[in-house]
Amino acid sequence: MKKIELVREISRTANLTQTQATQALEATINIIKTTLKKREEVRLVGFGSFKVTTRQSRTGINPQTKRPMNIPATQVAKFVPGKELKEMINKKNR
Numbered sequence: 001m002k003k004i005e006l007v008r009e010i011s012r013t014a015n016l017t018q019t020q021a022t023q024a025l026e027a028t029i030n031i032i033k034t035t036l037k038k039r040e041e042v043r044l045v046g047f048g049s050f051k052v053t054t055r056q057s058r059t060g061i062n063p064q065t066k067r068p069m070n071i072p073a074t075q076v077a078k079f080v081p082g083k084e085l086k087e088m089i090n091k092k093n094r
Contacts, residue, residue: 036077048081 001009003025011021032050035042041051057073081089 046084048085050079053078
């Protein structure tokens with residue numbers, strides 16, 4: 001699903017104009033980004049959590065030279081699905 005499709009669905013289900021739905025979605029995304037930038041977790045009960053984790057440094061292979069190279073540690077955003085979302089996805093009767 002693309003962003004415009006999500007906006008249309010929000011608009012339809014929440015009885016909002018597409019402009020209002022776009023503003024709501026963009027505000028939500030910006031709040032999540034700002035919170036993650038502060039290294040804080042965003043928990044949405046029944047859906048899941050967004051958090052920042054550290055990806056450890058590791059050795060990789062340079063695709064051009066085929067020689068080993070160090071890939072430094074970095075901070076990455078991670079989504080962890082909640083119990084309800086996991087159960088919904090894994091139901092036999094979709």
